[in-house]
Amino acid sequence: MSPDIFYVEDDPDFAFIMQYAVKEVKEDLTVGIVEDGNTAIAHLQRFAEEKHRPKLILLDLNLPGISGLDVLKRIKEIPFFKYVPVILFSTSDDPKDVKSSLEIGANAFMTKPNGYNNLIVCMQSLYDFWFNQNRSIN
Template identity: 70%
Template structure:
């Protein structure tokens, strides 16, 4: 398994498919790994850690089967190897309680999923521009 540029946890297959196309349109050589639930996300991330592979960015849906996005976030931040990987909660929710909880448990950002492909594409361009171009990190 190689280190993905973006590790995305999303249980909606259709949305994940559309996001994958938007990511490719933003930058064709970005690698994206999609997993569909919280437990699978933790298991996959643990395998990456064992192999000393680290994603550059983690996008995390809030409402997941099994473990919630908040639970996955907590576990990610407990893994020393992944502690400083930026984690963005990427959800349909815009509930202030969800936003607050995400930041309290270490999320680097909370982004409400855009509706429509052109808005998604614009959002992915902005995320790429900031997290892959402008932001300086220690990874």
């Protein structure tokens, strides 16, 4: 079974904090976290084979091995994930990164907030839009 949110994040501390922030937003939301692009692609291929889709994919830009942009390209090559929103979630706020991400097919690009409370507010906004307001065939 795939998680509600599939998160690719190489910083274990931030990933740990993210899990708590998501639970503060909605207790029963599940988050699956992997630390690099190769592992992310392997998990996504397995999800596709098993016909399980996450409802949202959060993708860090700067990953070891395969970059977040390369993972995004691979996600977009898998027809099963065509309608799954992919959000680049990075410390970068470089307009070139934003442009590249959107050109490849990201649904949005967000800069990671500073501080736990700001992260909760950010996750609440993501949840409100992508899980409640956005109409998806997912």
